Amino acid sequence: MSQYLLSVYEVEGNVAGAPSTPEEMQAFMGRVIALEEEMDRAGTFVFGGALHGPDAATVVAGGTGLDKVTTDGPFVEAKEHIGGFYVINAEDLDAALAWAEKVVEAINHDIEVRPFRATGRVRAGH
Amino acid sequence: MDDVEQAFREAYGQAVATLTRIFGDITLAEDAVQDAFVTALDRWPRDGVPDNPAGWIVTTSRNRAVDVVRRNRRGRELTEGIASDRLRTESSAEWESWEMMRDDQLRLVFTCCHPAIRVEHQVALTLRLIAALTPSEVASAFLMSDEAMAKRLVRAKYKIKAARIPYRVPDDAELPGRTRAVLSVLYLVYNAGADDARRGHLRAEAIRLTRLLTVLMPDEPEAVGLLALMLLNDARMPARGGDTDVVLLKDQDRSQWDRSLIAEGQALVLACLRRRQLGPFQLQAAIQALHCAAARYEDTDWAAIVRFYDRLIAVMPTAVVGLNRAVAVAETQGPGAALQLLDDVAGELSNYHLLHAARGAILQRLGRRTEAAEAYSRAAELARTGSTTQFLRKQSQSLERCDAAGG
16 A cells, blocks of 8 residues: 555646636535545545645744744745645555546646655555 | 577566566566576576576576565565565466466556656667667667666656556556557557567567457457558568668569468458448558558559548648658659648658658659759668668669769
């Protein structure tokens, strides 16, 4: 079993396909909740959700043994930023991609799939 | 090619695929197989080549891989967790069974051609792992430096391992899309063998794997089409001039064509035509079947060939198809019409030697000899194999000589 990060990249100012009416928002939430329940039942869901915008981000800089400096803002000033993510368990890439397709279907947005490597408490691969 | 090298060709791909199934790690499989070949290089010249070289290589490299994984902790987990069951339950006779190795190779083909891997990496992996080209041979097939190709292969294998691209034949729902990717990679492998006599074994390898796909996927007409296309090409290889010379289709001694390959290819094309789901490979095979059906060059049914090209260009509107269609149109509407069609694709194919060779032939027929000689000369500069370069240079020089003689 491996773990994969499914990240939703949003492009600033590009809201094509995003829910704009209360009815659309309700349908959107319905799809997301149903998908997360499905992930839960399959033992796939580890963690995930939608993030506040990059304006809400804070950067902590420094290093081991150095003073830590706290500053406002996202780490990278870019048009693209991660709007949300899922961490899932999957047997292999094909299984992860099958879940990724369901996520894209539910949220109407492109996503990136990346494998975790084994560090700390994560045991990736096998 | 000596015995050891011959055995290497035949056994490398099978052994890597089988070890990948057992150990789930391509790099480990490759290293162990390389080690087995080093042992073979030492022993076989002394003791003779074993009766079943591929089986010997698989067994020796499997033992080698078991040693390697037992030696490191991470590997020990892997052997205990995954491979040990298989190691215990599989007798060595099973490992050496031809059918099982064949299935292993098919699984590895689908891994190499996974859509999560970019196409140029898919082709490189297939040539390296399935067709058993050396990294340096793969590099020259791509006109790349050895170093750049080595990096590409490492990156591709890293992706397979890190992302856990599975090692299996896809399920029914995914199969058609995944198959298209595999077919185009196999065709690239076939062409690498057809373009260069020193790599002729790639043709047999591509045909073998494509035949296997048609057995596995009887409902995939494009696999049948690709197999027919390869067989009909292969049937004419003996008449093409081999290593040192190039003999054009119109000048070939058709008695040298392999009648049994043609019969098989044409039967497959007929089956495709009856099924009426003609995709690009089936249409190309139909065109080649028409060429093979002509007893003499003058008997070629060019009108039917152009009709198939019209259908082909509708589903596959590439410049190379445009070039081939133009050559056929020269036979139905004359060289003037063909030259116009060639000009349409000239920009896109300016570095492709066959565009300039085709222009040379058409210009020659139009009596524009100086331009024809220039086109042949340009084609010779761009050609990648010695025999083709020589042939094109001769065409160019004979035109120049005629000019000089004519004043």
